[in-house]
Amino acid sequence: MKQASMHVASLTLDEMNPRHSQPTKSLEESIAALLEEKGAPKLLRLARSIVDRGLNPTELIVVMPVGDLNIVLEGNRRVATLKLLHKPSLAPTEQLQRKFAAIAASGEVPRRVQCVVAENRQHAAPWIKLRHTGENDGVGVVKWSPAEISRFGGRSTPTEKARLLTDAVSAWFADDEELIADVAAVRENRITNLGRMIGDPDVRGRLGISFDGESVVSDFPKDRMRQILARLFHDLAGTVSVDKIKTKRQRNSYLQQVEDDLPKLSERLDEPQRFSGAASSASPETIKKVETSESSPAKTPRRKRPDFEKRLFQSVSLRNVSLRTSEVFEEAKRLSIDEMPNVAAIMVRIIVDIVVTDAADQLGWKRGQNDLKGRIGAALHQVDPAQDKPALSGAWRFSQKDEGALVLKTLHQFVHSWQANPLTSEVRKLSLAYGPLLTEIDELIEKKRR
Structure with missing residues (x-):
């Protein structure tokens, strides 16, 4: 088989596609068959992916020339989606036509695709079968296990953080055979x-651990962590199944059961220690204490927020800002972070700016109003002059201290740089960091009015 670049318009969907319960008789009928039942949402998501990132270059479309036609043997869903993006009227309903048209208008739609040309169906059949019929004893596509998926996804998922913790514990207590076996x-x-x-942030807080990149950060001396970690891994390796820790209430109940094994809050280190993977068996690195959402339950409890925000600033209510600010804020809160990360990232910057500016106007702040950093800084100094409110540590860190990847210039890049591609995790982190600041500002406006 050889490769060739072909125009989307020159490709014909396979009327004998195995995805169809019976052969189709036209392009429209083939597309309608692919959209039936649960097919429409999947093709719409595929359309969004193609417009955002292009076609997957690791999976080529397979075609078979028949006269003037190039029949698609592999990749009918992709080609159908491309045709719908170029000509939304091919969709069987007006609602789907509008949706495909809206997606097409939001970016570039490929007009040519790279194809593999097969002489006939028999020539392509063995490869297509391997593509769609599972592992075939290792000859086909071998699916990743959940652990492999997690490792590929990086350290941001709970499962991969758990894997990072197992690496650290194995290095910390390499001499404890029983613990190592449970790990x-x-x-x-x-x-x-x-x-x-x-x-669960409550579990992390009570264990005294947090995660910073590839490192596990401990608020307690390593030796004081041994007892609770031995208990935790022994229980998880034994009788504590997922049904016993599924809900937050169950996890809190577990913490109460192991209270005697937990390190005492009075034993907290003045400065936490970072342990990085296998290297953690060496002397730990002492790091500057930074109050985050993952640390120090000994401090004043912060305002309760959802652990996972689906919408921008979803846990924040503003009642004392001006009417226009309130209206923009409420509209922004309708944004789904996962569905619209680019718009959500831009709106984080806009919402923070208009709220701190609104507060400055209402309360007569004159200093530090020349740029966004100054305006946020002025607001922070008003609501947290001692810089000791844990809930505001993220806002201080991201806007004033230039620490980490989400510094203030990132907010500017989300608006002004088309090379900046915000991750949903970044948008969520920024929303959680600045949300408490917005709440504090709103409460300060109310207090000043009294």
Whole structure:
């Protein structure tokens, strides 16, 4: 088989596509068959992916020339989606036509695709079969396990954080054979259960651990962590199944059961220590204490917020800002972070700016109003002059201290740089960091009015 670049318009959908319950008789009928039942949402998501990122270059379309036609043997969903983007009227309903048209208008739609040309169906059949019929004893596509998917996705998922913790614990207590055996059992068979536990901020806070990139950060001396970690891994490797830690109430109940094994809050280190993977068995690195959402329950409890925000600033209510600011804010709160990360990222910057500017106008602040950093800084100094409110640590860090990847210039880049591609995790982190500041500003406006 050879490769060739072909125009989308020259490609013909396969009327004998195995996805169809019976052969189709036209392009419109083939597209309608692919859109039936649950097919429409999937093709719409595929359309969005194609417009945002282009076609997957690792999977080529397979065609078979028949006279003047190039019949698609592999890749009918992709080609159908491209045709719908170029000509939305091919969709069987007006609603789908509008949706495909809207997606097409939001970016570039490929007009040519790279194809593999097969002489006939028999020539292509063995490869197409391998593509769609599973592992075939290792000859076909071997699916990743949940652990492999997690490793590929990086350290941001609870499961991969759990894996990072198992690496650290194995290095910390390499001399404890029983603990190491339990760690190995959890890593092999119960890693998602451990991820469920440490994905809970209350559990992390009481254990005194947090995560910073590839490092595990401990608020307690390593030796004081041994007892609770031994108990946790022993329980997870044994009788504590997912059904016993599925809900937050169950996880809190577990913490109460192991209270005697937990390190005492009075034993907290003045400065937390960072341990990085296998290297953690060496001397730990002492780091500057930074109050985050993952640390220090000994401090004044912060305002309760959802652990996972689906919408921008969803836990924040503003009642004392001006009417226009309130209206823009409420409209922004309707944005789904996962569905519209680019718009959400831009709106984080806009909302923060208009709220701090609104507060400055209402309360007569004159200093530090020349740029966004100054305006945020002026607001922070008003609501947290001692810089000791844990809930505002993220806003201080991201806007004033130039620490980490989400510094203030990132907000500017989301608006002004088309090379900036915000991740949903970044937008969510910024929303959680600046949300408490917006609440504090709103409360300060109310207080000043009294």
